[in-house]
Amino acid sequence: MRNARWRAASRAAIALTGAGALAAGMALVLTAPASAGTTLGASAAEKGRYFGTAVAAFKLSDSAYTTILNREFNMVTPENEMKIDATEPQQGQFSYGSAEQIVNHARSRGMNVRGHTLAWHSQQPGWMQNMSGSALRQAMLNHVTQVATHFRGQIYAWDVVNEAFADGSSGARRDSNLQRTGNDWIEAAFRAARAADPGAKLCYNDYNTDNWTHAKTQAVYTMVRDFKSRGVPIDCVGFQSHFNNDSPYVSNYRTTLSSFAALGVDVQITELDIQGASAATYRSVVEDCLAVARCNGITVWGIRDSDSWRSSQTPLLFTSSGAKKPAYDAVLAALNNGTTPPTTTPPTTTPPTTTPPTTPPNSSPPAGDGCYASVALNQWAGGFTANVTVTAGKSDINGWTVTIELPAGAAVTGTWNAQASGTTGSVRFTNVSYNGRILGRQSTTFGFQGTGTGPGVLANCVTS
Ligand code: 9MR
Numbered sequence: 001m002r003n004a005r006w007r008a009a010s011r012a013a014i015a016l017t018g019a020g021a022l023a024a025g026m027a028l029v030l031t032a033p034a035s036a037g038t039t040l041g042a043s044a045a046e047k048g049r050y051f052g053t054a055v056a057a058f059k060l061s062d063s064a065y066t067t068i069l070n071r072e073f074n075m076v077t078p079e080n081e082m083k084i085d086a087t088e089p090q091q092g093q094f095s096y097g098s099a100e101q102i103v104n105h106a107r108s109r110g111m112n113v114r115g116h117t118l119a120w121h122s123q124q125p126g127w128m129q130n131m132s133g134s135a136l137r138q139a140m141l142n143h144v145t146q147v148a149t150h151f152r153g154q155i156y157a158w159d160v161v162n163e164a165f166a167d168g169s170s171g172a173r174r175d176s177n178l179q180r181t182g183n184d185w186i187e188a189a190f191r192a193a194r195a196a197d198p199g200a201k202l203c204y205n206d207y208n209t210d211n212w213t214h215a216k217t218q219a220v221y222t223m224v225r226d227f228k229s230r231g232v233p234i235d236c237v238g239f240q241s242h243f244n245n246d247s248p249y250v251s252n253y254r255t256t257l258s259s260f261a262a263l264g265v266d267v268q269i270t271e272l273d274i275q276g277a278s279a280a281t282y283r284s285v286v287e288d289c290l291a292v293a294r295c296n297g298i299t300v301w302g303i304r305d306s307d308s309w310r311s312s313q314t315p316l317l318f319t320s321s322g323a324k325k326p327a328y329d330a331v332l333a334a335l336n337n338g339t340t341p342p343t344t345t346p347p348t349t350t351p352p353t354t355t356p357p358t359t360p361p362n363s364s365p366p367a368g369d370g371c372y373a374s375v376a377l378n379q380w381a382g383g384f385t386a387n388v389t390v391t392a393g394k395s396d397i398n399g400w401t402v403t404i405e406l407p408a409g410a411a412v413t414g415t416w417n418a419q420a421s422g423t424t425g426s427v428r429f430t431n432v433s434y435n436g437r438i439l440g441r442q443s444t445t446f447g448f449q450g451t452g453t454g455p456g457v458l459a460n461c462v463t464s
Pocket of ligand 1: 079122123207271309
């Protein structure tokens with residue numbers, strides 16, 4: 001069903017293309033009838049979640065960086081500025097300048113802050129590295145108390161203790177000067193943090209704890225279960241989720257998140273990056289978080305690939321020049337399609353990918369029955385992603401097929417939330433089981449990725 005707005009939009013697309021606007025790296029959003037959020041933070045917020053990033057204070061003067069930060073994210077983690085060597089470089093002399101810079105930047109713009117990290121075997125200042133025994137225990141507890149008190153009331157969640165378990169199959173604690181002060185050092189740190197900043201969530205944070213079958217995951221789980229049973233003040237577990245070829249995303253990740261949540265703690269994805277930034281893997285991670293009511297949100301470990309601690313793996317959502325990558329589109333689509341959080345909203349019969357009825361489309365749907373579709377294109381040199389919004393007319397529909405004409409040389413390489421028929425020329429996309437039904441005047445979205453030049457907004461929708 002084609003209507004006047006659709007024709008106007010396609011004229012705009014032709015005009016833009018004619019003006020040579022499809023320059024490399026340039027993102028075009030030609031029409032946006034989608035009713036859901038158009039940024040990571042807003043879309044996550046619609047699902048009762050946050051979407052965050054690690055931030056480096058020295059980059060806050062880079063406007064290309066802050067433009068993306070301020071537009072997309074509603075949670076911030078200082079990447080290094082709250083670590084022990086930064087905040088207490090000499091024993092008893094605290095230094096909060098660059099941490100405060102980040103906290104102020106975030107909070108003045110309505111973003112929240114994750115505090116990272118109060119107690120850790122790594123990035124200890126020299127004076128602490130040389131300490132042991134009860135003197136170190138006391139110094140650690142003083143550090144936790146001082147830093148958490150300084151930022152009291154300004155931190156959404158603290159990573160109270162970071163990376164305290166060993167890699168490999170032992171399931172043991174990591175050996176460190178802190179561990180050698182006694183096995184109760186972790187719970188002592190949590191108690192000190194609670195006393196200092198009682199309003200903040202207190203998390204244990206670690207890496208390689210994503211695979212439910214791994215000994216390290218099970219060891220952290222056992223500790224958290226023990227803490228909960230003994231009343232140690234722990235509120236959340238952070239899963240760093242640095243995925244790469246040696247430590248890949250696994251499909252039991254959702255089991256891991258839900259199993260920890262079942263212990264009575266929140267779960268948070270705290271340092272996400274994925275080697276190669278597979279759109280499908282990023283999408284799975286988002287879907288896993290949305291599927292677990294107590295998954296509060298996701299933080300990626302940097303904004304652009306050039307900001308990553310592993311730049312050469314290009315693991316993030318934006319290119320080094322700040323363009324949205326296919327993984328970005330996949331994350332946004334997953335956030336917009338996901339189910340609503342059962343923590344505050346009881347489960348409904350609404351299909352998971354249908355936009356909640358409380359959020360109307362931001363432009364009026366067609367007056368008649370049937371369906372219509374529009375395409376938002378993100379084009380870069382050699383490839384594109386297209387996000388397609390399918391909107392029902394005034395009546396409910398139970399199935400749809402959208403036909404999109406691809407320019408010569410273009411080919412579909414991947415599709416989400418639809419079944420594609422064909423890869424070149426005229427490609428038909430049909431609903432999958434969970435998003436065929438769309439209530440009157442509501443929308444759902446699907447997307448596809450391809451090589452070559454993507455389509456304009458030319459999309460034909462028919463009901464089935
Ligand atoms: O991204 C951080 C990098 O800039 C630092 O040099 C490094 C030093 O330890 O820490 C990186 O962040 C780590 C985080 O604090 C804890 N989990 C692993 C992260 C990546 O190494």
